[in-house]
Structure formats: C-alpha cells, structure tokens
Amino acid sequence: MKRFCDLADFSREEVVDLLQLAQRLVQHPEPQALAGKVLGLLFFNNSLRTLASMQAGMSKLGGSSFVITPGNGTYRMETRLGVAMDGDAAEHIREGLPVMSSFCDVMGIRAFADGRNLDADINETAFNAMAELVADKPLINLESAMSHPCQALADWKTMDDIGVPRTGRFVLSWVWHPRALPLAVPSTALHMAAQRGMDVVVLRPEGFALPAPLMDKARRAAAASGGRVSETSDRREALQGAQVIYAKEWGATAAYGDAQADAALRASLSHWCVRNDWFDHTDPACRLMHCLPVRRNTAIADEVLDGPRSVVLREAHNRLIVQMAVLHRMLKEAR
Amino acid sequence: MKRFCDLADFSREEVVDLLQLAQRLVQHPEPQALAGKVLGLLFFNNSLRTLASMQAGMSKLGGSSFVITPGNGTYRMETRLGVAMDGDAAEHIREGLPVMSSFCDVMGIRAFADGRNLDADINETAFNAMAELVADKPLINLESAMSHPCQALADWKTMDDIGVPRTGRFVLSWVWHPRALPLAVPSTALHMAAQRGMDVVVLRPEGFALPAPLMDKARRAAAASGGRVSETSDRREALQGAQVIYAKEWGATAAYGDAQADAALRASLSHWCVRNDWFDHTDPACRLMHCLPVRRNTAIADEVLDGPRSVVLREAHNRLIVQMAVLHRMLKEAR
Amino acid sequence: MKRFCDLADFSREEVVDLLQLAQRLVQHPEPQALAGKVLGLLFFNNSLRTLASMQAGMSKLGGSSFVITPGNGTYRMETRLGVAMDGDAAEHIREGLPVMSSFCDVMGIRAFADGRNLDADINETAFNAMAELVADKPLINLESAMSHPCQALADWKTMDDIGVPRTGRFVLSWVWHPRALPLAVPSTALHMAAQRGMDVVVLRPEGFALPAPLMDKARRAAAASGGRVSETSDRREALQGAQVIYAKEWGATAAYGDAQADAALRASLSHWCVRNDWFDHTDPACRLMHCLPVRRNTAIADEVLDGPRSVVLREAHNRLIVQMAVLHRMLKEAR
Secondary structure, eight states: OOEESOGGGSOHHHHHHHHHHHHHHHHSOOTTTTTTOEEEEEESSOOSHHHHHHHHHHHHTTOEEEEEOBTTTBOOEEOSSSOOOOSSOOEEHHHHHHHHHHHOSEEEEEOOOOSSOHHHHHTTHHHHHHHHHTTTSOEEESOOSSOOHHHHHHHHHHHHHTTOOTTOEEEEEEOOOSSOOOSHHHHHHHHHHHHHTOEEEEEOOTTOOOOHHHHHHHHHHHHHHTOEEEEESOHHHHHTTOSEEEEEOOOOGGGTTOHHHHHHHHTTOTTOOBOGGGGTTSOTTOEEEOOSOOOBTTTBOHHHHTSTTBOHHHHHHHHHHHHHHHHHHHHTSOO | OOEESOGGGSOHHHHHHHHHHHHHHHHSOOTTTTTTOEEEEEESSOOSHHHHHHHHHHHHTTOEEEEEOBTTTBOOEEOSSSOOOOSSOOEEHHHHHHHHHHHOSEEEEEOOOOSSOHHHHHTTHHHHHHHHHTTTSOEEESOOSSOOHHHHHHHHHHHHHTTOOTTOEEEEEEOOOSSOOOSHHHHHHHHHHHHHTOEEEEEOOTTOOOOHHHHHHHHHHHHHHTOEEEEESOHHHHHTTOSEEEEEOOOOGGGTTOHHHHHHHHTTOTTOSBOGGGGTTSOTTOEEEOOSOOOBTTTBOHHHHTSTTBOHHHHHHHHHHHHHHHHHHHHTSOO | OOEESOGGGSOHHHHHHHHHHHHHHHHSOOTTTTTTOEEEEEESSOOSHHHHHHHHHHHHTTOEEEEEOBTTTBOOEEOSSSOOOOSSOOEEHHHHHHHHHHTOSEEEEEOOOOSSOHHHHHTTHHHHHHHHHTTTSOEEESOOSSOOHHHHHHHHHHHHHTTOOTTOEEEEEEOOOSSOOOSHHHHHHHHHHHHHTOEEEEEOOTTOOOOHHHHHHHHHHHHHHTOEEEEESOHHHHHTTOSEEEEEOOOOGGGTTOHHHHHHHHTTOTTOSBOGGGGTTSOTTOEEEOOSOOOBTTTBOHHHHTSTTBOHHHHHHHHHHHHHHHHHHHHTSOO
16 A cells, blocks of 8 residues: 555445454554654644654554654745745745655655635645655655545544444534634545445535535445435434434635635534534434544533543544554555 | 652652662663553643653653644643633643543643642642543653652752752752742752751742742651751851752742732842852752753852752753653553 | 764765765664664754654664754753843753753754854854763764755765766855855855865855855865865856756855845845756756755756756755764764
8 A cells, every 4th residue: 555645545345454454453463563664744734633643653563753844843845836936935845745755664744725726625736746746655644635534544443343333324514613624524524434335414504515526426435335425404304313423613615715704604603513402313322423623612512522422532542543554554564 | 650740649768769760770771661652742831851851761761752732733722621612722631631642651741830820720720630631541740830740859869869968958949030930840849858858948038938738738748757848038047058959930929820010029039049159158068959941140150050069960861860760660560 | 973063074084984884774774773772853943854864864773863942842042151041041052952962872953053253153153062062972963054064975975876976076056045044055065075076166146255264174175185176156167067066045255144235135146046058068967966945946946956957855865874874873883
C-alpha cells in the first residue's frame, strides 16, 4: 500500500482486511516491526488526536517521527503554481514536500480545505498536488479538503466493536457550530457508512445539503455494498430507528466560501445540538459518534457526551489502532 | 505508583526510596527498561527544563514521548464545566485528556495556577479535575497551581548531593520579579524542606506571606520529620546561619489576582535581589538554589549565579535524574 | 570531534574523510550506533530541512532528539551579558544552554545573525558565547551568523555526487529577495568551494560585496587547496564556463543593519533572478545549486528549478546523509 488518501480507494474487502490487521496487532503487538523507520508529519492545521496518535503508533511499532508545522517554527509555504513569491511564504511546497519525503520512509499530511472554491475542494486539487510531490514515498492523508480516511477507518472499527449491524441505520446529522467547518469528515463518514452497507440518512437543515458529487459517490458505494443513501431535513423522520447518530458540524454548501451568508444561514439553527431527546425514537441501543474535537453544549450537550450512548472516546482510541495497521501495511507487509 | 502529583503525598521514607532508585539508575543505567512505552506530555504553559528532561529521560530508558500544546498547533481547550463552547476553545478537557491518555502509557501535565481565586488554586481544583480524566493511566504533575513535585524531588537530591545537613537552615526567600508569579514552587519547596526535616524560614516582604493553609501543611510535615517552619520579613534574622538560600519570585498573596495592587506592593521591592552580601551572616558553606528560569540582576545578581555558591545547574540536571526514577517506578517497578 | 561549527576548522583531508564516512553509512547502515544517545536541538529561528533531518538522522542511527524553540512553548532567552532582565526574556542563555546540554549527549544550535553589527557577526560573538556554555558536550552549528557547516558539507558531497570537477568554476551569485538575508550561507559556500580547490567567482551587484575578512579567509583556503577566488558584478564574465551556479540571497553589506538603505539598494535589482538564459555561456553541464528555502520566480525561476540543471533536492537530501556522519563521528567514533 503506497497511498492511504481516501477510504473510497479501497474495496470493502480491503477495508475489512485492514481492520483484521489492526486487531491482530492489538492481540499480538509487534514492537520492533518498524525499527529504523521514520514518519514525517506535515501539519498545515491544528491537531490533537492525529498529532499524538501518529507519533504514538509509530513508537509502538518501533519507529519514530518528526513534525513540521509551516508558519510555526518552519517557514510558511506557498502552494500556488507559477507565482512570484514576494509575500509571506518563504518556501514552496514543490521544494518543501520532496525534501521532507527524502528524509523519511512514510509521510502524513494534514491540509484542510481552502474553503473558497467548492469544485477545487471536491476535486482535492490542493492535496493531489501535494501527493504528486511525494510520489516516491508512502503517503497518509491526515485530513484533506474532502477526505479523512484514518477517521473513517476508526469509525468503521468502532461500529464493529460495539456491534452496530452492518445494515443498521446510520444518521449523519449536521449540528451547530459558531462558524463554517470543512466537509472532510461528513463526506468521509457518509461514504464509509455507505461502503459498510448501512442505511445512511444525511440529516441537515436547508442550505447545508452535502454537494451532489459527494452524495452520488456515496450512492455508488451503497449500491455496491447493499446499503442505501438518503437525505432529509426532517429530524423525526431521520432518527426513527437509528442505530447511530453521527454528529458533525459543517459549512453552508449553498454559500460555500461566503462567511457572511453562512453566518446568516446558521443564525437560527442553534437548536441543532444533540440532546437526550434526539434518541426518543431511535433504536434503544442507538449510539452517538463524533470525530472530535467537539464543542460541548453547542454541537452536543453534556448530557449526551457524558452519558452511556457516547462512543466518541472509543472512536479516538481506535484512531491509534487503525493507523498502526496502515503504517504496518505500508512499511512492513508491503502489498 | 499511579500518581506523582504532590511530594506531600509520599512519606519521607518513600521519597528517600525514590532518590535511591534515581541513584541506582545513574550507576546502572537501564536503557531498555521502558522499551515500547509512550509518555504523553500536555503543556498549557511554557517550559524548557521539563519539556526537555521528560523527553530525554524517557529516551534514556528506551521509551518515547509526544508533546501537545493547546493553542499552539493544537486546539485551545476549555476547562470549565457546563459552559456552551461558542468561544475560542474548540475542545474540552473532558475529551482532550482521556483521548491523550488512551494513546500513551503515562501522562504528564503542566497547568499553572489560574491566579484569580486563591482558594480554588490552593485546592488544586483545576489540576484535580484533569487528573480525574486520566484515571486509568499513571500521571505526573509537571507543575500545577500549588505543586511542582519533580522540582521538589530534584531539590531534595541536590541538597543530599552537596551535603546540606538534614537539619540545616533552609531559607526560602522571596525575590523581585516584574510581575506576579505563581505559588507552586515556593509552596512545594517549603513543604519539601519541612519534610526533609530542616529548619525552614520563609523570608518575604509584607503582603507576600504564603497562604496559611500552605504554611500549616508545611508545619505538619515538619512536626513529623523533626523540622521547623517559621516566617519573617527580617532578612538579617532569617539568613543568620543559613545553609541554603532558596530564592523564588511569587505574587502578592494579599492581593491575589489583582495585578494593579500586586504591582503597587512590589514597586518598592526591587532591592530583593540576591547579592553576595546576602551571605555575610550565613553559614560559610551556604548555597544558592533556584528552580529556574531566573531573571538575572532582578531576582539574583550575576555575581551570585556565576559564583561558587550557586547550585542551580545541578538542580536542573537532577530534574532529569529524579524524573527517570519516577517514570521507572510507575512503568517498570509498579508499586 | 567535539565541535562542528565551521567547515573552515577542518582540513581538506578531514572533510574528505567525513564524506567517506557518510558514504559508508549509506552503504552499511548502523541503525543502533547511537542507541541511547540524545540530541538536544535549540532553534532560535525557523527551520525545515535542519529540524527534520537532524531528528531523522538521529533516529536512523538509533538515537533520539528533543527540540527547544525559545519564544514558542519555551521562555524567550536573553543573550546579552550583565543586563537587568526586566523585559520579555525570562531566561538567560547562561542558564538555558548548560541546562539543555546537561540533558543530552550532543547539542545543535541555530542562531541567525543579529544583523546589526557586522564586526560582531563576522566574529561570531553571539554563537561563540553560546558554544562556551556547552563546553562539556559535542556541539553542531545549525547556522550561526556566518557559518552553516552542515549545508557546506552537503553541498560538497553534492558536487562530488554529480561529478563537478574539483577545479571547476563555481559561481556564487547574489539573487533577489524582498529583504536582507544573513551572510551565513554565502560566506560558507564561498569558503567550502575554495577549500575544495575550485575556481570561485562571487557575482554580486554593487553594494552587496561580501565583507573583506570573509573574502580573505576564502582566498587563504584557495591558496592551500590550489583554488582561486575572485569577484565581479559582471554576470556575463562570471558565468563564462561555469560548472555550478550557486544562487543565494543576502543583505547589502554596504548598509549592514540598515533596512531602509538595503531596500533602496535592492529596489532596482529584481532582474537578479536565475533564468535559463543565465546558462547560455556556462559549461553545458552547469548545475544550479541553492540551500533552500527559495522563493520561486523572485530568486530563481520555475523554469530553472523544475529543469534538469537544478540539484537543490539532492543538496537537501545530502543534509541528512552528512549530518549522520557528523553525529556518528562525534558520538561513536570519537576522534
């Protein structure tokens, strides 16, 4: 495996196989599997889980890591092609990325959506340009404009762990946040659940529908796996019989890149905060998932996060476990 | 040992035992003792010694570390309970801390005093709330509102190393600083010296007395160990026969959390800078201790720091040595 | 080897010997050579290559690293002697550096030129003061006011790798940058090429001549190695038959430390950007070198950086390789 950039690049069987490797490494640790191997981590954006778990996972397999954060101890980086660099950025990704990759055995990159041009973001223009620059080394996407495959893999494992049926109802629900957040996690969770074969419902207010290309891609995955994908703004209808509420904040797609219009659209939506009564008509065993970080009492209420339905900490811990499988597959059991 | 949060939680004998382990690891290094173990470090505040020595110590025992600094590459964290998180903080410690602890084998947390409510700070309200969130993993306090046990343990070892008698006179002296600093180091040094059995004198100007609960706690430790605790604002009296001057800056306890009143109280105190003449009536062998960082020529003069009385570098180096013992005790010789 | 602070401190034979060790470690890796050894890295300035490659190199030899960045998670540091520290800096290098060095087995320091007093910078006043403070540990200069020996060693190796003749023409050319940059790389590249025995030409506009002491030092090295050193502002003359164009940005030495005068001097010089036509009269095999980071289309055009003449990525990768030799020589094959 040379690339782990989008869970959609893998078949259902390949995902299941990776999850089995993850489980095997839990039961039979391999503390020297990646001895001498170095992971180079490039973070253009904030991180807690990814930053910590990638380093911890590499350590637990015997390898090590270094971290580069442009603008914070390292030069700001230019990503546009052909520009005369007379501004703040002192280095271009065309040098910075190949240099980093030449120092390590595997690279991980976090680069959130630019958030101005929806088509460019859907096409992963920025991330793909970076990926081309590290063509000679394995690469892990640590969250790009539209993809967060490590999160999706951890979420899949979490549902397996807690016994959510393969065909269960998975409700991806928009929740409130003070400002527009990227589409990477919702689009990835949507596709992951479809790929798993679930009855996926996207619940979101008007103006926040996920872009058609993402919905279509998920529908194709569902068709292949025996799942379904639908969307609605009717919460009662969506949550009926749900086995998972996957809460996520995202920006208004009807006003992509327009902060003012986005703010206007979300102004009246602060009641989109998951509370215990959201579970009134779900399956009794329904669980609450979220990728974290989460803003308490704006996106999800304390009563839910601190209650028995929340599996957010399990999802986070699974990040470590599945990423170790990805690293192992890339560097040890090369396929 | 599951917690190393306050040296006062340990008996004199347990401290001596830890120091013996530290010495043993110097004489008989165990470079693989913690192979495969990961230390998660969470810094809400600046650090040099702690940041460097915790990582170096873990490495020298065969383990590894990762570092998280909220607000600097990682999301700002909310610590208050029950609030609606619509401000700067994107993550709550109720998620952030359990997640970090689930990635590592031992955690270290630095969280200085909030500095507004003296009672809350004395009761370690903030740190205790964090400690509860990592209940399943060993935890090291890297400086909280009122406690800096790694520093205290290094200081104790330093006095042993240089032959300061167990019952010697230990003068904890306030020294000048441009602004109010926290009480963690003075309160910890006070208690450590009392616990060691010393004749402890707190020397401080009016308005800077250490809070009564801290003085009382130290007096109880002194009673158990055969030591004494007193306080005065008379420098001559305090320093008479001293074997250690432990210099430290701290805020006006008479105006806790009031920066203006604090500034007024300290305005005329810039002569509280340790100079060679402070040693005129001490024991001839009297040494100067300080936890570092220290502002030269405001808190302590060059002539003292660069002279033979200063043992500040030895104290700092002992941080590495004693912390390796703490890590070893927690992860290898579990008791 | 206790110090790697200036390539000029080593004879041509010693440099060749280090490069042979570098090559040996590529062919016969020693992944446990530095097991248990810790590298302490102190960065007063931004870094990508150095920050990543020092950590990666240490890892690939079995050791580990920690990183301290004053003002960014660590206290700001005072470097001046004798001052009363009542400003922003909370720690003096007289404490901070010995403390760091007491935690590690080898130290690396990056401290760019202060850029105000040319004599002080040429004499490495600041770096030498720091080096004295870590007298007990091996020390690597990661770029000081006038020296960047790791870069020079990597550049030397790069020319060996690609077959640049020992006596070939090496043109160190000033190129445009929006503001004054330090002299460390140009002065080090100049001396390195002279030491290698090359026909060195410094090509720079009026006002940007390298300081006489640096030119003289390079001329002495050339005399010893059979090389030559000259300078000109005539590009055509300089590039005639060149085998290497080593592009570098630097500040106006005629107005050292005067940002306004520097800006005036460089205002009309934006055509000093390396383009393909710079190679019209060079040797056909002429290569483009640069230490990176480089501003595209202001210092060097895309057409050159993306063309076959550029060896900038090879130079960067050689940083890793030669630094591993330096670390190995210091800690394993102590000479």
